[in-house]
Amino acid sequence: MNKIAKMTGSMLLALSMLQLPAVSSAFAADYLTPGQTLSHDGMITSADGRFAFDMQWDGNLVLYNQGTSLWGSGTRGDHVDIYDPFIGITYHRYAEVLRLDTIGRLRVTDTADQFTFWQADTNSWMNSHYQPPMIKPTGLVGDRLVVQSDGNCVLYDTTGNSGGSWLPVWATNTGGR
Template sequence: MKTSVKLACFTLLATSMLQIPAATSAFAADTLHPGQTLSNNGMLVSADGRFAFDMQSDGNLVLYNSGNGLWSSHTNGAWYNPNPFYSPYTYDPNNWYSAQYTVWAQVLRLDYNGHLYISDAGNTRSFWMADTNTWLNNAYPPPMIKPTGLVGDTLIMQSDGNCVLYDTVHSGGNWMPVWATNTGGR
């Protein structure tokens, strides 16, 4: 009798644990604001749930459509060691660089100056940054006039598959894109 009760409890627990990711992703945010970060598999999920902008634990930022990668920052495994040296006291046999002095790509940040970038956990080194100037130049080729003074303040994972950094303040009340993954409609 006790074995069947334990089995029933274990089955109920296992079933409920399998449902946690589905419930969690249904309530995931689609927007990142200044001062907010994504790390350790944190993600922005589109309102319809089809697209995810995932800051993976390997340091790579990837935009997924139902599990298929559409865009990547190519920062998986990116690291920087400013002072590589061998020490018998800090030596790791699995990594000849001392982990104590190595920083890794870990966190997507949107700062208050409109910079969207990937840094290490301590925010001491940048590994990738959204190139808003080049993106704006391509979005507004001559003879179009490129808007100036825009600052990205809202990153949104949209339901069309595009992740866009918008200026919602300096654009006269209009939401003006300053950078995007250019993956809309894929």
């Protein structure tokens, strides 16, 4: 009987250890990659859990520090009305989805991806960030949006630069808050 109890205990321990990576990866959602989206009430959180980038139900994309707003896209309630004269109906398209597309654009769009309500201005951000004596890299494309544990949400180029390092192309500039 003692041998069966030990084997059962070992088996249960082994099974529980096999489940740890699945649980850990579910909580490790601190980034978004090309082709991924955040819809209503979807969020990505920093590795330490203090910061959350939340695509809210009202259409606003907000970065929170434990419930306190640090940055927002300003798209709350944004919508486009489309009138169809053939059937006499007005359709409404709302800001509902955060998208990181395959060409590096980070945008808040409607669900059909027909209208952009907000887009990260990577060119202006890089112009202000890469000031002399630094040389602004060319050809950078954002391919990973990361909610960092320092409170900053950063869109990085992780593959297109020659040095192999991650270079920022846009950020909320909220680090340290």
